[in-house]
Amino acid sequence: MNEITLGEGSTPLLRAPRLGERYGVEELWLKWEGANPTGSFKDRGMAVATTRAVERGVTRLVCASTGNTAASSAAYAARAGIEAVIVVPAGAIAASKLVQVRAVGGTIVEVEGSFSDAFAHAEALASEPGSTFVNSGGSEDRIEGQMTVAAEIAEQLGGAPDAVTLPYGGGGNTRAVARGFEELVSSLPALYPVEAARRPDTVASAIRITEPVHERWVHEAVERSGGSLITVTDEEILDAWKNLRALEGVFSEPASAAGIAGLAHAEHEGLVVCIVTGHGLKDPAAVGA
Numbered sequence: 239m240n241e242i243t244l245g246e247g248s249t250p251l252l253r254a255p256r257l258g259e260r261y262g263v264e265e266l267w268l269k270w271e272g273a274n275p276t277g278s279f280k281d282r283g284m285a286v287a288t289t290r291a292v293e294r295g296v297t298r299l300v301c302a303s304t305g306n307t308a309a310s311s312a313a314y315a316a317r318a319g320i321e322a323v324i325v326v327p328a329g330a331i332a333a334s335k336l337v338q339v340r341a342v343g344g345t346i347v348e349v350e351g352s353f354s355d356a357f358a359h360a361e362a363l364a365s366e367p368g369s370t371f372v373n374s375g376g377s378e379d380r381i382e383g384q385m386t387v388a389a390e391i392a393e394q395l396g397g398a399p400d401a402v403t404l405p406y407g408g409g410g411n412t413r414a415v416a417r418g419f420e421e422l423v424s425s426l427p428a429l430y431p432v433e434a435a436r437r438p439d440t441v442a443s444a445i446r447i448t449e450p451v452h453e454r455w456v457h458e459a460v461e462r463s464g465g466s467l468i469t470v471t472d473e474e475i476l477d478a479w480k481n482l483r484a485l486e487g488v489f490s491e492p493a494s495a496a497g498i499a500g501l502a503h504a505e506h507e508g509l510v511v512c513i514v515t516g517h518g519l520k521d522p523a524a525v526g527a
């Protein structure tokens with residue numbers, strides 16, 4: 239097998255005592271996924287999806303994206319020597335993520351409408367010969383790759399944490415994290431996926447998704463885990479984003495701070511891990527706000 243990798247995974251797990259104190263969490267840890275090769279957790283799944291696509295003779299990756307899947311698919315396609323076509327809702331994507339795509343030769347197709355419109359368009363493009371769909375909503379490979387974060391967290395801590403919070407967009411990552419803990423660690427922490435109240439136009443551009451493809455699985459996993467689904471305002475996200483930077487020196491993108499904002503609403507005890515999903519340089523526009 240010709241493995242297509244950029245060195246994804248093995249990201250830092252950082253103790254966050256000052257942030258923990260701010261949110262009343264005794265033992266808080268940050269799983270820093272912004273340290274992945276293209277700056278987000280998407281790389282874990284894209285490495286698996288691209289490797290398997292190349293094995294099947296695919297010559298074009300197709301996806302719809304709020305930005306990070308775009309950056310990741312373009313980079314892994316370049317690495318594999320194949321094409322990447324990325325469909326995005328016009329005007330809704332952070333500029334730096336589009337730069338990441340163009341820098342490695344990916345093709346961007348803008349459509350008017352929402353992420354769901356972009357998703358439908360990408361599905362149609364992916365049905366053309368030689369193409370494959372690499373959204374987590376259409377690719378088990380993506381989910382399987384993203385499951386690895388659960389095993390890593392357990393390895394780094396010496397066991398599963400009591401609770402995990404993470405941002406919730408389409409729900410693929412929540413689904414992958416739940417499966418990872420259940421299948422690779424045999425212990426499911428209380429899960430707290432955190433969504434933005436202003437889903438279609440939240441400041442957290444990476445989670446501007448109104449119809450989460452994985453919604454059913456997210457609800458089932460949350461119930462099995464004893465956690466809950468949390469909704470936060472943009473003000474709470476921006477406040478958490480600032481706290482994460484100022485108190486721990488971790489510069490994430492705004493969407494990634496949703497999991498931190500959720501701490502104020504989660505009924506957690508003991509050791510909590512927040513999955514901080516993407517790097518701040520990808521979406522820095524609101525820093526001055």
Ligand SMILES: Cc1ncc(COP(=O)(O)O)c(C=O)c1O
Nearest residue numbers: 306407408409410411444515516
């Ligand atoms: C930085 C970031 N965080 C969180 C998410 C949400 O992940 P999911 O759509 O798998 O729920 C995304 C999705 O694009 C993202 O880019």
